[in-house]
Amino acid sequence: xxxxxxxxxxxxxxxxxxxxxxxxxxxxxxxxxxxxxxxxxxxxxxxxxxxxxxxxxxxxxxxxxxxxxxxxxxxxxxxxxxxxxxxxxxxxxxxxxxxxxxxxxxxxxxxxxxxxxxxxxxxxxxxxxxxxxxxxxxxxxxxxxxxxxxxxxxxxxxxxxxxxxxxxxxxxxxxxxxxxxxxxxxxxxxxxxxxxxxxxxxxxxxxxxxxxxxxxxxxxxxxxxxxxxxxxxxxxxxxxxxxxxxxxxxxxxxxxxxxxxxxxxxxxxxxxxxxxxxxxxxxxxxxxxxxxxxxxxxxxxxxxxxxxxxxxxxxxxxxxxxxxxx
Ligand code: NAD
Numbered sequence: 001x002x003x004x005x006x007x008x009x010x011x012x013x014x015x016x017x018x019x020x021x022x023x024x025x026x027x028x029x030x031x032x033x034x035x036x037x038x039x040x041x042x043x044x045x046x047x048x049x050x051x052x053x054x055x056x057x058x059x060x061x062x063x064x065x066x067x068x069x070x071x072x073x074x075x076x077x078x079x080x081x082x083x084x085x086x087x088x089x090x091x092x093x094x095x096x097x098x099x100x101x102x103x104x105x106x107x108x109x110x111x112x113x114x115x116x117x118x119x120x121x122x123x124x125x126x127x128x129x130x131x132x133x134x135x136x137x138x139x140x141x142x143x144x145x146x147x148x149x150x151x152x153x154x155x156x157x158x159x160x161x162x163x164x165x166x167x168x169x170x171x172x173x174x175x176x177x178x179x180x181x182x183x184x185x186x187x188x189x190x191x192x193x194x195x196x197x198x199x200x201x202x203x204x205x206x207x208x209x210x211x212x213x214x215x216x217x218x219x220x221x222x223x224x225x226x227x228x229x230x231x232x233x234x235x236x237x238x239x240x241x242x243x244x245x246x247x248x249x250x251x252x253x254x255x256x257x258x259x260x261x262x263x264x265x266x267x268x269x270x271x272x273x274x275x276x277x278x279x280x281x282x283x284x285x286x287x288x289x290x291x292x293x294x295x296x297x298x299x300x301x302x303x304x305x306x307x308x309x310x311x312x313x314x315x316x317x318x319x320x321x322x323x324x325x326x
Contacts, residue, residue: 002029011286035305037297039096044071052077055310057297059083059096062324063227064255072325079325082300086321087193094300094318098142099292100282105146105222107281108249109135112218113154115267115274117245120218121155132157136216137176138209138233138258139223140167141194143251147220148176159212161205162223164194179212181205193226202231210238217243221258222251234259236270244272254279 001021008014015023024032030049036042041058050056060081062069072079085091092098113120116133123130135151137144140162148171151158158176162168163184171178181204187195197205213219213234219242224230230252239248239261250257253264261270262277269275282289304312304319314320 002032004029008290011290013290034310035301039293041068044068044075047072047077048075050077055080056325057082057300060324069324077325078323080300080319080322081324082296082322084322084324085300085318088317091318094296094303096293096296099296100289101142101222102146103282103285103289103292104251104279105143105148105220106150107284108143108147108220108222108251108276108278109150109154109218111276111278111281112220112247112249115247115276116217118217119155120151133217134159134215135218135220136179136209136212137161138219138221139252140164140171141222141224143222144220145170145174147222148174151218151220152176156218159216161209162194163197163201163205179208181208194224196225196228197231202233206233206235206238209233210241213238214241214243217246219246219248219259220251221248223258224252224255228255230255230258232256232258232260236260239270239273239275242273247274247276249276249278251279251281253277 002024003018003021004026005023006015030046033050033054035055035057036050037057039059041060047056054077056072056077056079060069061083062081082096085094118133119130120133122132133156135156135158137147137158137160140160144160148158148160152175159179160171160176161179164186168178183201185195185197219234221233223233234248248259250259250262252258253262257277259275261275264277267274267276303316304310312319
């Protein structure tokens with residue numbers, strides 16, 4: 001195992017925490033690696049310095065932008081994009097997107113609780129009783145479900161919404177209320193992901209969200225459609241109807257945001273409503289996110305590295321789906 005010198009420092013892991021590894025500069029590493037793994041992709045200039053036989057592994061997200069993958073194909077190098085691993089039971093232990101979404105959902109509730117000038121749970125004190133806060137979760141995928149579970153644990157009253165019918169049962173099983181908007185489109189071949197909804201449906205949804213938002217203390221938005229701009233669910237006029245002190249955490253910030261006012265990577269205040277635009281909350285929990293990601297990568301490598309030998313079986317669904325450059 002070759003590691004880039006100091007790679008773990010910012011996450012609290014020092015070189016001396018590791019045994020039986022070789023520490024190298026990035027330059028040396030690029031030249032020596034047979035399999036080069038990085039969470040975020042490197043530049044094509046750096047990939048060009050690797051051996052011709054080197055296999056690249058990263059999160060290339062070609063469904064958003066395939067330009068880097070095309071460049072890698074032209075060098076050429078073989079490359080795996082771990083975000084292309086199918087969402088099957090067998091591949092669950094390799095799913096980096098799920099690991100990170102789950103942490104982000106948890107952290108989103110903590111970030112909202114920190115900013116909210118109110119309690120989340122009900123409190124009965126000698127000085128008076130406090131009602132539990134209301135939390136509205138838009139999008140009940142991996143991040144949304146973890147946000148629901150965390151908000152429930154903290155004692156909030158939680159409502160959630162998702163166009164996928166499968167989400168209803170999951171939301172109810174966590175003790176939250178499911179808000180329904182009729183007429184959603186679904187596709188069996190979308191691999192567990194949502195499909196883009198019609199403008200008519202989104203308009204119906206925005207009206208319902210507006211009604212709910214007026215009494216919500218916290219809105220956590222996680223709605224995403226793979227490869228597309230995030231759907232707009234909370235326009236400015238909805239934010240205008242929210243109570244002062246309310247908090248919106250927009251986990252879809254990097255793909256345009258579910259709230260019209262979201263600024264990616266920033267927390268802003270609009271008429272005393274805080275809007276936290278953060279798609280990278282998992283980075284705030286570097287120890288556990290590193291632990292989960294490293295297990296995901298290890299489980300993925302076990303599929304095609306057998307006793308130190310690379311063995312690519314292209315009929316394997318996991319390999320076939322994630323190999324973005326052959
Ligand atoms: P995602 O990050 O792509 O999207 C987040 C959520 O936004 C999804 O639940 C989606 O339905 C929802 N959404 C889309 N448009 C919306 C709209 N207009 N309004 C409200 N919500 C909207 O998805 P994800 O969280 O990564 O996962 C989606 C599904 O895949 C989940 O059912 C999850 O359980 C499943 N999954 C399965 C596996 C596996 O079996 N290996 C792994 C991960 C996820």
